[in-house]
Amino acid sequence: MKSLLLESIVIFASAFLVAKISIPILSIRSLWLGLVDKPNARKIHKNPIPVIGGIAILIGVSFGLMLSQTAQELIVNHLIVLGSTLSIFFIGVWDDRSDISPKIRLAIQLSAAIAISLSGIRIESLYGIFGIESLPIYMQHIITIVTIVGVTNAFNFVDGIDGLAGSLALLNVSILAILFVIIENYGAAFIFIAFIGALVPFLKANNHPASIFMGDGGSMVLGFFTALSGIYFIQENSIQQSIPASLSVLLISAILIIPVVDALRVFIGRFAKGNSIFTPDKSHLHHLILDFGINHFLVTNSILLIEILIVASTLLFSQFFSITSIFILLFAGLIFITKILKFNASLTEWELKMKTLEKRQ
């Protein structure tokens, strides 16, 4: 136990330090690397910002893990995970450098997700939720691939205001670290502790006003890795069930649900208006909360708070209600909250419209 704690501290500290040093070094080189974000009318920031956060985080994580034999053993046993995560990372960084067609991006994401699913990391069963137990193999593949690709992109969308994606990621990796400690998979736990270490200096630089961004490289990797780790956790836990299997599915869903539901809602909204789902607009969750007229800091914290509430209440309710009913409650609750937010957003939109109308001569 003592040595585990010591190892955790060492991993955390080295990831922290390496990431901390990488940020200024990469920032200075960002122009040469071609990784700078220039402002346009739709974006909220005003100066060009280096988009090197994702690289800094991964470098920090890598150095942190170099010191842990346990983690390395785990990685060596799952080289496909390493390979596909790195390919998502590279396509993300390349997209940050020179915009790639969304179709190519999607193709790479699909290939990476297929690789993960084929390597054995799959959603194998719903463990009784909605009355469904083991899934037929083709269903396992489809659901796994859709989930991984979905979360990867959803997380990319969440990266809309300073500190949001980073804070959510920090919350998620912390929860995952705890979960892996509970099932005594220390290799995986160490990986997430390294992520925590690397994310802290990133967040410091990314909070409003941001001096770096994580870019698509950062957000896609975080989304991708969180999704596959969540699925891996469910599988590992189902053997000994330190946590009831159905609860494990619920918990993983709880931490992923905000970006996923947000992305779905935005897609449906854009489709309903007759636009391409890739058309940029201001309909994400953080845009809707911004319509209350509060600053970015409060918006980020509100969304974080919502996720904490969701995780805490799912844990609490699981003591009294069936997992299925909690799932239904969760979706209903999110739809309700979104309806209120959209109601407020339309009010704000009309308030602005009236200001222009009243100036008419």
Add this chain to the structure above:
Amino acid sequence: MNKKKNVAIIGTVGVPACYGGFETLAEQLISNNAGSHSITVYCSGKKYPKAKRMSTYKGAKLLYLPLEANGIQSIFYDTLSIIHALFFSEVLLVLGVSGAWFFPFIRLLTNKKIIVSIDGIEWKRDKWNRLAKWYLWWAEKMAVRYSHLDISDNESIQDYTAMRYGTLSNIIEYGADHASKVKIARSDIKTYPFLAKPYAFKVCRIEPENNIHMVLDAFAKLSEYHLVIVGNWKNSDYGIELRKRFSNYKNINLLDPIYDQTQLDLLRSNCFLYLHGHSAGGTNPSLVEAMYLGLPILSFGVSYNRTTTGHKAFYFETSEEIQNVIRSTRLTAFKEQGKSMKTIADNRYTWEIVSAKYNFLVKKALEIETKKSIEPSVKSLNENSLRNIELNHLTQQNLFFQNSAS
């Protein structure tokens, strides 16, 4: 034999009128009742103490509720009035949207007719907190969607309802001929010394949206011109602060509210310029009254005021503009403008015209089934068929509110 239909007037503080525009409207409607229908007015017991209550007034029946007509109690005030009226009246004339949440039930369960006046786009006003705005925003939608006829008191508001709801509002403005010109008597000059020389005048509720600070700021720099403002200074921090800040200027008089109609008319009919700073609320009764009195008008340039004054008044948006207009306009030019204001008021702002429009609406409400959409019927025709007979240009039309220059 047909029993006379009854119209219930709901949502006002009550009659005899001593509060605001809706109340004056209610009193004028019962005064000008041609006799084609009977009227019941629901009043607030809180503003009419038991000793003074009457059961009828000018031929209308009066009923009292133990609630305030304004503020949050208005929701209950309006709702209870509506429910009671459903048993006794055929047409409900609802002034204000607080009770509009109930309209769908009226449409579903009864065959009573609803005419609603949505006042001046309440949800937009800064005086309300977010929760109140949510309610008013939603209630206005209920009011327009579920009433048989809705009334806007200003053309700009009719544009707004067309844009937001796709239906046509009926424009009925306000009457002003209850105001009258009062000549200055010697004794008046003793009470109000400023009457002896030219002075500019403003009367309104002391709220930031009425831009009193802007007007005061301008006259602080216009020391050669005298300004008199009548309002409820003590009721808000805004008012108290302003009064303190501007109490030392020799050319500015800040008076407390005057409830006597004749006294108020005395002060306003004799000014050389009437200042109107309202930035919200459609057609303001105080503005049309000033126009009817033939006063030259310098008004805040928001769309509603421009529409009310027929784009013929002087307008301002900043304190500098107030100063510019006053310094650069000759008294004769002001007087000319006052005459044109009077002409507009005589044509649009008399209670005879307004009451006639309301009476017509009541008749229309009794016959109407659904509200007409502003979409031209030609839009329901198949565009390809029209193209075949070379008439598809008919589908490309600008609606009335899309034609404004801006």
